[in-house]
Amino acid sequence: MACELVAITFDVDDPVGVARFWAALLGREVVDDALGLRVLGTAAQVGLGFERATTPRGEAPELVHLHLTSDGVGQDTTVARVLDLGGRHLDVGQRPEEGHVVLADPAGDALCVLEEGNRFTAGCGPLGEVACDGLREVGVFWSEALGWPLVWDDDGETAVQSPHGGTKIAWGGPPVAPRAGRGRQRFTLLAVGDHGAEADRLVSLGATRSADGGLADPAGDELVLLSPV
Template identity: 50%
Template sequence: MPGSDRSTGDGTAARLVALSVDAQDPLRLARVWAAALRWEVGAATDDEVGLVPTDGTRFGIVFRRVAEPKVGKSRIHLDLTTSSLDDQRDSVAQLVALGARPIDIGQRPDEEHVVLADPEGNELCLIEPGNSFLAGCDRLGALSCDGTRAVGLFWSAALGWPLVWDQDEETAIRDPDGTGPLITWGGLPLPPKVGRNRLRLDIAPTDGTDQRAEVDRLVALGATPADIGHRPAGGVGLTDPDGNELCLLPAPAARRGQEAAAS
């Protein structure tokens, strides 16, 4: 894959903790996504269910209960790799049996990936085997995002993940050690945003970085403080330059202190 080893400045970076997903039925959705990703269902309460990676991914997925149904197309969806045409067909059949359905989001007849919606309408793609762009990725090939080049550059600097693709307004970043999925942005035109995103990125300062200082750094990069609705205790709501919600969790040391105080 064409790429670059450009750094993101002074080395300061946040850590990607989780992809947060709003869900009317968190446990059901977690079970469907666990089957799709071949991950494991982890800690669960009535209102929150986590998925634990079984591959090289270094962040989890958390489903959080909300009352509202999904409206409009998501700005983030999963691209899942497959090892063969049989694997692609079997994956589609398995997910349809669990409540997913094929959908048309404007894909061309000559495109070989299969687009599904999960039981609450969240889009995901089963990518054809041998896709060169996702070569070297595990089952979770990419978090595929609607977004401008500016937002790709923002997230590259925010996470300290270098650009591995930057062409024709499309961008992609990946963890510097080459593990886990890509995060990609498709460039313009940017579809309209309908309400709050149901999928967002939860990040946290690295050890030794104060949360307030990290808020200031993200704002300097182009983020905006915002009310993002439900968020974990101590989280600070922001939006990225394209208006997508994100949550900055407390610094790891502060989180450990809060957990110790609650125990």
């Protein structure tokens, strides 16, 4: 592995306010340094980054949402906590019999509070899953890019997880949403060692380079590779 996952980064209108919401909800620290404004992750919990949006909501694809677990706390308690901190209910067409509760954070980004006993996120911690839109090849790419095991690979759906356990990052398989411009979320990585060599390695795994020298994963979704600090 020659890069580390710094954060899943979201474009929002109020980066500081949204970062404070997520830090309070997850019991983490907000930092703003050379790697950007983010809610710190751990070896087993994915970090979250926040940047000021330059494109109005609705004009950029939203390809990521977060799943919170409720084991040991209770789904109703977790939902109430989200609402108390400034979240709201969100109707995305979910059916009454579905076990999860769909909410939105103060930026309007969807999050799901999973039912207690959810088998897929058992033992994954409070931030149980980062749910992404993408085909199998994208999950395989990220497994190789991060050096994280592929812990789910079934019927086009994939998921990876740090060797330390914790948050799973999953791709739902077909059908996938059409890509139209820069998405509102992206993976932010930190090169371990030479930046150019790591960019070349990611390209060899299936990433592509844009005209301005940026990188995208095999789905065409932007990824940010930071230089060592």
